[in-house]
Amino acid sequence: MAHLKMKALLTTSALVAATAAVGTAASDPNGDYYARLKKPDWNPPNEAFPIAWTTLYTDIALTTGLTLADLWEAGEITGSNKEAKRFLTATAANLALNGGWSWAFFRAKQPALSAVWSGVLAASSADLTRRVFKISKVRGMALAPYAAWTAFATALSCAVWKLNDRAASHRAS
Template sequence: MKPATVLGTTAATAVTAFAGSLASREADSRWYRSLRKPSFQPPAAAFPIVWTALYADIAVTSAAAIDELTERRELGARRKYVTALAVNLVLNGSWSWVFFKAGRLVPATVVAALLAASSADLVRRTADAVPLAGAAMSPYAAWTGFATVLSGRIAQLNG
């Protein structure tokens, strides 16, 4: 991988992580603590560990895909990949703002579902470029799918 590409994808995921973490501070709020949560809710300590690993994974696997598409001179596919990555990261960072900051449970579930669909598409695009990188990114799609179910159940329990 080219250092400039890894730096770019790392910066993009770091900005997303930072933006999401600003809103996620509300996880200690009275409002969030008062919400009914399903039995399959992971412990709070799991979230920063999982998300840190996933952001690192996204940065590396995306860089591999972007570099491969560049090397193949598939510039249209590269442009579409970068756009898909950007959309994905915006959805990713947005969820925390809709859920924690705005307290909008149903819209947060919609954002989570859009993020899960976007993540699955990003995994597909990554696998098309670099199959091993696509496989390495697949936990991201699984986690965002799980997050959609979790968000939906929280919305249902508190609706």
């Protein structure tokens, strides 16, 4: 069963690496657009984001990989990989949302869309954490900071939207 664990970890690591590459390709935290945006006082410094995301991406790859391995092993015993397929689909969907947020925010320059996108990502992250927790409470607790961070990111995205929507409204008047 060690081969299933390695296969699962490689699968989730590849998905996470692709997500990081997609998100990084769109992100421009030092660009003019981001610099001009009004941000709340509680906005973390730019240096915090790569540290947080590197830690979270490592966490996601490990917790989802080990969970996927458990589900594949259970599927070999029961003869059905339906749960593993559902879990992998949920993981891939979550990571697609994750990588896509940067495109909505930095490239499309749509704070409203980004705030909504972030809310969907946060809900997906909470669901992914729930799925992992169902298989392993320890791994579920280890993944919980990801759900918390995406909830925080949603609050931050909403604040940026609100602050800049008001600023745009005042400029238009």
